[in-house]
Amino acid sequence: MNRRFCFTALLLFLSAPLLLAQSSGGHLVTARIKGLANKTAYLAHFYGQTQFTPQDTATADAEGRLVFDGPKELPGGLYMIVVDAKPVLQLVIGEQRFSIEADTVNVIESMKVTGSRENELFYGYQNYLSKKYGEIGALQKKGGSASDLAAAQKEVEAYRKDFIAKNTNTLTVKLFKAAEEPEIPEAPKLANGRPDSNFVFNYYRNHFLDGFDFSDERLLRTPFLQSKIDRYLKELTVQTVDSLIPAADYLVNKAKANEAILRYTIWYITNQYEEQKKVLNTDGLFIHMAEKYWLTGVMPVSDTSTLTSMRERVKILKPLLAGKTLPNVSLKDTLGRYQPLHNLKAEYTIAFFYDPECGHCRESAPALKKFYDRNKAKGVQIYAVAIGKTEALWKKFIREFKLQNLVNVYGPSAPVDYKTKYDVYSTPTVYVLDKDKKILARRLPVEDLEGYFNFLQQQKMTKKPAPMKDVKASVKGK
Numbered sequence: 237m238n239r240r241f242c243f244t245a246l247l248l249f250l251s252a253p254l255l256l257a258q259s260s261g262g263h264l265v266t267a268r269i270k271g272l273a274n275k276t277a278y279l280a281h282f283y284g285q286t287q288f289t290p291q292d293t294a295t296a297d298a299e300g301r302l303v304f305d306g307p308k309e310l311p312g313g314l315y316m317i318v319v320d321a322k323p324v325l326q327l328v329i330g331e332q333r334f335s336i337e338a339d340t341v342n343v344i345e346s347m348k349v350t351g352s353r354e355n356e357l358f359y360g361y362q363n364y365l366s367k368k369y370g371e372i373g374a375l376q377k378k379g380g381s382a383s384d385l386a387a388a389q390k391e392v393e394a395y396r397k398d399f400i401a402k403n404t405n406t407l408t409v410k411l412f413k414a415a416e417e418p419e420i421p422e423a424p425k426l427a428n429g430r431p432d433s434n435f436v437f438n439y440y441r442n443h444f445l446d447g448f449d450f451s452d453e454r455l456l457r458t459p460f461l462q463s464k465i466d467r468y469l470k471e472l473t474v475q476t477v478d479s480l481i482p483a484a485d486y487l488v489n490k491a492k493a494n495e496a497i498l499r500y501t502i503w504y505i506t507n508q509y510e511e512q513k514k515v516l517n518t519d520g521l522f523i524h525m526a527e528k529y530w531l532t533g534v535m536p537v538s539d540t541s542t543l544t545s546m547r548e549r550v551k552i553l554k555p556l557l558a559g560k561t562l563p564n565v566s567l568k569d570t571l572g573r574y575q576p577l578h579n580l581k582a583e584y585t586i587a588f589f590y591d592p593e594c595g596h597c598r599e600s601a602p603a604l605k606k607f608y609d610r611n612k613a614k615g616v617q618i619y620a621v622a623i624g625k626t627e628a629l630w631k632k633f634i635r636e637f638k639l640q641n642l643v644n645v646y647g648p649s650a651p652v653d654y655k656t657k658y659d660v661y662s663t664p665t666v667y668v669l670d671k672d673k674k675i676l677a678r679r680l681p682v683e684d685l686e687g688y689f690n691f692l693q694q695q696k697m698t699k700k701p702a703p704m705k706d707v708k709a710s711v712k713g714k
Contacts, residue, residue, distance in 0.1 A: 313457025583615025
């Protein structure tokens, strides 16, 4: 998701005393921020980590005074005052009418709040921690004793616990708890007397979401929901479909505590795994999300075209998942003979769908030839399918890039819809197949074939399944 602004708020600037007299409802946030003279500012709330949505606009006067005023209440959440596309400071929107003063040089230390307990707590907590950690840092530089450092840390922890206990039901505390990491107790001992090496990870994962209140819709307008989903799925879950599906279901079940958070959770997970982006062979999670939540009505969608498109996408992808046999096709080679894909005798087959006029295909062709030349003796064969417009361009492409040793076939020689049968919506599209033509990987960049093939060879030698993070590293050549 790209960071973008939807600037539709009406530009409005009047004097604070006048607005205070006229406004009887809605929201009224006044600010005096040193460093923003004559700047246009937006009051925007988070929506995920990388996007924020403006709710109001104002222009500062020569002294940095801003007034955000509107007839509607602002939805609760974590907001920012944004200037020149950059966040200047954050605000907790719970109360609808309050004022602040700050200096952009040091927002936390200079912040003064009137009329908002949430923001008093929000900045008071951060100011205390900033000062205490500054003191701890200075103590470390001076070579302070371990006992002095421990005492300082203990003081901070006592403050934190007291702060949370006294302000439990505030949005500010919910924000801080949502951002917190689980506190991990000492690992228990195994029968052999050694600490359980799996305890730390398992405990951390099992308690990672404890501090996040899925029932509070206001947390949707913070960066924490997206970051929690990302961390849980992409870092704390093995990147295989068999592990990702129960993890996604667990997140969705948590999110059922609030309808808006549920919709976002389903949408975000589906969006992340609709196409393989960083990890191979995980788009089976997209199919699971589509079939279990979208096409059953759990995810409310008013636009029927969205469901129609999703249904069609599932229909295309489902036969092309890892472990499925790539559908056979028989196409003419350069001598006019039909070459069935499934008749190729090879330990590994690379099905390469390309367009001779495609710029990326032309860029990939040298890497494809290099890969084949290096690995043909190891049982690699390439079934190169040209889906271009004319045979002349196809044959010219083969000669130009010296691909005569590949199994070159002409796509239009059979009535095949490559987009629906092989998901060739862009070129080149690559499938890696085993000796039985079962799919090992799909939509793998040509540039990553060497790394992935090396991974397959290593896996074959050890005969042990490697974790998916190793697949990622191999594919990227790390």
